[in-house]
Amino acid sequence: MSNNDNTADTGENSQNDSNAKTPQNLTEADEIKPTLKRKLDEISERLQSIEASISKMPKIENDEKTAENTENEADSSKNSSNSIESTVPKAMQKSEKRFILKHVFKNVENFVEGKHYESDLENHFNVNSCISLKRLEGHLACYLEIRNPKNETGWSVETKVGLKIDGPQQERKAESFGHLYDRNKGHGFPEFLKWEEMKNEYLIDGNLTVEAQVQIIESSGLGKEKIRKFDESNKDDSDVILVVNKQEFYVLRKFLAAQSSFFKALLLGNFAESKKSKVTLTGIDPDDFHYFLEVLYGELAIDENNVEGILLIADMYDAKTATRRCEDYVVNTSKKSLKKKLQMAVRYNLENLKEKCMEEINTIDQISSVIPSDINDLGLTVMGDLLKKAILLH
Known part of the structure; x- marks a missing residue:
């Protein structure tokens, strides 16, 4: 994606068009089949390629694994210590908050100026x-x-955003920007594409598919009321004292260590932090x-x-109890979409949630x-399972 300084706020708070406000799900057979077929063909090709690669792997790999296991057993005590301590840098690699928005806008040629x-x-x-x-x-x-759903002040979300539109003939228009949102207004590109260029090169049957790749750098003022205090009164x-973005949390080392392998290594292991207050x-x-x-x-x-923010941290810090409670909430209580639940299940390795999602997928529309x-x-495992379901339903 290329950088472009020609970014701007949308100005007034925008209103939804009646057609754009309702999700435009592909429900008719003539719309679903071409889109789904392209995806399933891509999945099938990927799976066949991987299968072919695996079949060509030399048998010596098993011998290498045996040798590796023997070496690991010889150094078991050393490796055990290293595996615990490696939890710390590993966790830090998984801390980013990223997500993708994607929408098919209908009848774009008829947009009102x-x-x-x-x-x-x-x-x-959140x-x-x-x-x-x-x-x-x-x-x-x-x-x-x-947007802040309560339309309040005193909140902010710092972001990095990439906007992308793909055309039918491999054309692509992509731009990126960084922006600190602190009010219910949009930000982006008032001249993203020339109108005629968009019509001639990017529309597919009058529709336009737009994707936004979003990274949340930092947010504040969006949280609900806290139940328990971890400030100096504790x-x-x-x-x-654990410090997160200048906010202090007064906690017990051994309690956190019992809940998380990350904190066990950081606060009770051989790191310098184990000696710090x-x-x-x-x-x-x-x-x-x-x-x-x-x-x-x-x-x-x-x-x-x-729930997603808690789950991100629980997964980072290998806090199994917190992860299990988040999974139980998403399985039994959450109203999130099936697509969102399945993405969470895969990202955080939530097997019960993944199984529940797959059980609920029973139609081509849902796939x-x-x-x-x-x-x-x-x-690839989940995509392979979806491919099997699609074949059975076809």
Whole structure:
């Protein structure tokens, strides 16, 4: 994606067009089959390629594994220590909050000049966002909007955003920007594409597919009311202070170590932090960490908006109890879409959730709805299972 300084806010708070406000699901057979067929063909080719590669692998690999296992057994005590301590850098590699929005805008040629057309709002990591398009003075304007559902002040979301449109003949228009959202307005490109260029090179049967790749750098002011305090009032019941983005949490080392292999290594292992009274954690959101601690301490803190943030931290820090409670919530309570649940199941290795999602996929419509733009987002195992279902239903 190329950088472009020609970014701008949308101006006034936009209103949904009646056609754009309703999800345009592919429900008719003549619309579903071409789209789904392309995806299934791609999945099939990937699986066949991998199968062929595996069949050609030399048998000596097994001998190498045997030798490797023998060496590992000889150094078991050393490797055990290293595996625990490697949890710390491994966790830090998984801290990014990323998600993708994708929407098919219908009848784009008939867009009214100056009017906003939006995808449905989606909630990812407690952030509500959507893609917004507008016909503007001979151009197609393209924005990402982020909104506080309560329309309050005192909140902010720092982002990195990539906007992309693909045409039918391998054409691609992509731009990126960084922006700090602190009010219910969109930000993006008022001259993303020339209108005639968009019509001639990017429309498919009058429709336009737009994708936004979003990374949340930092957010504040979006969290719900806290149940439990971890501030200085908890000082007498703590022996270490954890600092997240300048916010201090007074906690017990051994309690966290019992809940998380990450904290066991960091606070009780051979790291310098095990001797410090104050330890800084980076790459995480303080609100998410607060709710994560509440879950560890037995509070009913999980809800529809914070479950993904808690799950991200629980997965990073290998906190199995918190992960299990988040999975139980998504399986039994959450109203998130089937597509979102399946993506969460794959990203965080939630086997019960994945099994539940696969059981609920019983139609071609549902298969089409859960397949992402990048099939790698669901992994080859899940994509293979979806391919089998599609063949049985065809």
